Amino acid sequence: MRSPTMMRHLLPIIFSCLAAFGASAWGQRALVAVPLVHNDExxxxxxxxxxxxxxxxxxxxxxxxxxxxxxxxxxxxxxxxxxxxxxxxxxxxxxxxxxxxxxxxxxxxxxxxxxxxxxxxxxxxxxxxxxxxxxxxxxxxxxxxxxxxxxAVSAALIPESAVMRSKPVASLVPAHPARGIARSVAMLHIGPLGSTCTAFLIGDAQMATNFHCLALSARYAQTRTNPKPDCGDIVAEFDFLATDQLGPSAACTGVVGADENRDLVILRIAPPPLAGGGQRAILKLAAAAAPDAAVRILHHPMGRPMVFEDHCELKGFDAGDLMHDCGTMSGSSGSLLLTDSGEVAAVHYKAPYELSTTEAEKERLYQLYGPLYNRAKPVALLISLPRSGDSR
Missing domain, CATH: 2.60.120.380 (Jelly Rolls)
Incomplete structure (x- = not known):
């Protein structure tokens, strides 16, 4: 049997293989799978x-x-x-x-x-x-x-969820509230394989995302048991709004708090200043969200320019997770779900289907389980996340 230390070193390879080939579909009942991140480097x-x-x-x-x-x-x-x-x-x-x-x-x-x-x-x-x-x-x-x-410069998008209703953030009018929030959202480039996730600013040089995104970092896998694990091969790219654009970036300098079971992590990343001067806003975390509330999502699906969707809903709780019907793809892991007031209600971490799931299989799953929704972690779990290094 492999030791836990050896398995931690193998995690980036294991997750990358699962992201590339997929294992099974998942939903809010008896289905189990590993969350997907995106890699098109x-x-x-x-x-x-x-x-x-x-x-x-x-x-x-x-x-x-x-x-x-x-x-x-x-x-x-x-x-x-x-x-x-x-x-x-x-x-x-x-x-x-x-x-x-x-x-x-x-x-x-x-x-x-x-x-x-x-x-x-x-x-x-x-x-x-x-x-x-x-x-x-x-x-x-x-x-x-x-x-x-x-x-490579590309605009191709492959949906994981049933319907994609998002629009490019770049297409929103400058006064749209999402434009301001988007300045505090970044795409993470992770490890030597260049896998991508989404992250957002919740404190002074603190960005939240999913733990399974951090687990793809080779530097983290090698130093996870250290008092101060390394995450220097994770780079946050801000203001990525067009396919031919390269936004300002900053590297991860530490792990503020992590919980593998909650699939949440806070990384220390000092965001670059805004192009016109000034600092990026720290996003406010909601105290709670009604399980049937309307929500919005900002994310970098498939490692592409940031998109925004404002016509989705929470679909109740299941096993401590908030279910939602926002359109997501590989690379949406770590996305923020926003309330009407612009506060963060939850952190998306699982989609209902893998990329390889056929329409026939989706129909079979629907007949067995009914509608399948995305899963998100309530922001209360992020607020209470241990802040003393790696915690499981």
Missing amino acids: ATQTIDTRIALQPRASGADPVAWERLYGSTQTRYLRFRFDQIAIPPDSDLELQVVSDPEDVMVWRLRGAELARATELTTDLLKPGRYRVRVIVTRLSSPASLRLAGMNFQ
């Missing part, structure tokens, strides 16, 4: 080992440099692994735009030495020089540039 393998030798004083500081890039993507990210850097090294891993020679990403040697693998921030499409600058290196060091992850 492609990977170009580079597989280049960067070997660094001790250098004499006065030597060229550029110890290694190569040119890479892509222009036919929405963004790209460089992925490194097999990192073996002495902790006392004075060096820096850099990504510089070409030919502008503008620094777009960097990581100092001390931080690099603590990592076993890492992925850069989301970078705009273009040409980049990846390089290592060495000031002092007392012993040999190495790392591997494993590949380049990217997302």
Whole structure:
């Protein structure tokens, strides 16, 4: 039997396989399944080992440099692994735009030495020089540039729920209340596989989403038992409203609170300021919501630009979950359900069907169980979430 520690290391692989192939359909009665997240990142393998030798004083500081890039993507990210850097090294891993020679990403040697693998921030499409600058290196060091992850520009949507009634947030008039709330909602890019979820701002540098999204983080899987688990391979992209746009982003710097059983987590992510200046609003959590109330949803289905739906309803409670009929897809995990007053009532975490469920199977399930609805966690569970690290 595999140990719990080994299983935690296998979680990203297990969840990714389930997200790709699916296992079964679920609803509000006897059906059981694993929630789906979305992943449409492609990977170009580079597989280049960067070997660094001790250098004499006065030597060229550029110890290694190569040119890479892509222009036919929405963004790209460089992925490194097999990192073996002495902790006392004075060096820096850099990504510089070409030919502008503008620094777009960097990581100092001390931080690099603590990592076993890492992925850069989301970078705009273009040409980049990846390089290592060495000031002092007392012993040999190495790392591997494993590949380049990217997302093609696409607007394709595949629904999980029966009916999609959402509209792009970008199509709403500037004065629409959802436009202001949307500034506090982000799409999460998770781990080396680039799976996506939705998250929203609930406190000072605190964003809420589902635990099963955090579980896809390789950094978290490797450090979960530590007093301060790492989530640095999760990047929150804000203001993603158009398919050809790359919004400002910020990386996760810590896990504020987590509960696997509730499928809820609060991540420490300091959101970037608004383009015109000012800070993003902290969303208000509702004290309670009537089980038949009208709700709205903001989310990033299928890793696409943010959409808004304002004609859905809560459908009562089941086993502590709030049921709802908002249209959702893979990538909607962690979405916020809003009351008429704009307060967060619940956090979506499960859809009624998997992508592979056929219409015939949906009809069979309907005959057996009646209407099947999405599931969401009442916001009261988020308010009471333990804030002292990983809790199960």
